[in-house]
Amino acid sequence: MEEKLIPDIVVGRLPLYLRALQHMTNEGRQVTSSQELGERLGISAAQIRKDLSQFGEFGKQGTGYHIDFLQDQIRKILKVDRVWSVAVVGAGDIGSAVAAYQGFANRGFQVTMLFDNSPAKIGKKIGNFTVLDIATLEETIRKEGIQVAMITVPADQAQAVADLLVKAGVKAILNYAPLSLNVPSEVRVQNTDPATHLQRMTYYLD
Amino acid sequence: MEEKLIPDIVVGRLPLYLRALQHMTNEGRQVTSSQELGERLGISAAQIRKDLSQFGEFGKQGTGYHIDFLQDQIRKILKVDRVWSVAVVGAGDIGSAVAAYQGFANRGFQVTMLFDNSPAKIGKKIGNFTVLDIATLEETIRKEGIQVAMITVPADQAQAVADLLVKAGVKAILNYAPLSLNVPSEVRVQNTDPATHLQRMTYYLD
Numbered sequence: 001m002e003e004k005l006i007p008d009i010v011v012g013r014l015p016l017y018l019r020a021l022q023h024m025t026n027e028g029r030q031v032t033s034s035q036e037l038g039e040r041l042g043i044s045a046a047q048i049r050k051d052l053s054q055f056g057e058f059g060k061q062g063t064g065y066h067i068d069f070l071q072d073q074i075r076k077i078l079k080v081d082r083v084w085s086v087a088v089v090g091a092g093d094i095g096s097a098v099a100a101y102q103g104f105a106n107r108g109f110q111v112t113m114l115f116d117n118s119p120a121k122i123g124k125k126i127g128n129f130t131v132l133d134i135a136t137l138e139e140t141i142r143k144e145g146i147q148v149a150m151i152t153v154p155a156d157q158a159q160a161v162a163d164l165l166v167k168a169g170v171k172a173i174l175n176y177a178p179l180s181l182n183v184p185s186e187v188r189v190q191n192t193d194p195a196t197h198l199q200r201m202t203y204y205l206d
Numbered sequence: 207m208e209e210k211l212i213p214d215i216v217v218g219r220l221p222l223y224l225r226a227l228q229h230m231t232n233e234g235r236q237v238t239s240s241q242e243l244g245e246r247l248g249i250s251a252a253q254i255r256k257d258l259s260q261f262g263e264f265g266k267q268g269t270g271y272h273i274d275f276l277q278d279q280i281r282k283i284l285k286v287d288r289v290w291s292v293a294v295v296g297a298g299d300i301g302s303a304v305a306a307y308q309g310f311a312n313r314g315f316q317v318t319m320l321f322d323n324s325p326a327k328i329g330k331k332i333g334n335f336t337v338l339d340i341a342t343l344e345e346t347i348r349k350e351g352i353q354v355a356m357i358t359v360p361a362d363q364a365q366a367v368a369d370l371l372v373k374a375g376v377k378a379i380l381n382y383a384p385l386s387l388n389v390p391s392e393v394r395v396q397n398t399d400p401a402t403h404l405q406r407m408t409y410y411l412d
Contacts, residue, residue, distance in 0.1 A: 084408060148407070155229075171410075199284045
């Protein structure tokens, strides 16, 4: 698949293209253009054409892109033409919300387990999940072959959880804890921390 | 403040530097180096020096950075040397979790109001908040002079909420809904959508 090295910034835009295409499908649309996609996303049409051309020929000059076809292609490129099982570690407010999140449907992910270390939570039902003991995490994740996880524990526990996930074979971590994790280079981490996102914007305020 | 135009990608790294410096303070540390910061963040020391040099002289060759001083400077640059009131729109699982989030303390933000449009929620207590009627949003936000908001409503309502926030004078929106918002150019939007984050990583999985 990865015959040439694609910049990660380009890979990072593909999910946005896919999301916009899925909205168009929901609107009953069948064909779009790089201009229209660009307007929806605030990205130039030229950038979109250049990004997509790194992966193949998906549209024709003058006729644009067939939405279903382009979606299928991007799903294959991003490997979300399948459903990845996701483990959530930390059954607090954020973890419970993200485990129950409806927005993963049709986007390649299903949360299948929710872990915590609190005796008050282990064994209890939260939404559709029975909270699992973090002491069983490594064995359970390894047995199920889970490669994707979300960390929703407090900052002071997040690195220890990351170490445990890496030991269990997880290769992709979405980190909600407000600190940067140290992981081996073969493990990917994406961070989402509302304060960090907000601070990037207040710079521009008066 | 903005004498020269700083690339947004540089602005986007400052909150990460600030977060790492705050952790060092919590660890009782007083001095650090671009090397150490770089190792914590997975960013090269040269990049960190270059980024910081865009804003001034914050350290000395050989002695490194005084952590408290550098934190104060970055707080001023990012304008989080004050506390911004934040409105959360959408009192579902994610909105309730983010409104209750402890991680904003000492980082420049305080959620002060939580809105919803559901008669079942309006007037009810969720955590420390009494849910406000979205019909009062424009007037309330304008009166309080709130410039920062988070959108945690379903995708099909998010654009309408964004329009309302913009009308009320909001200038910075953290969008949890899984779609790209159209806003005037003077309004900043940051997006956080767990499926998009995860899709960016599955590309690299086998």
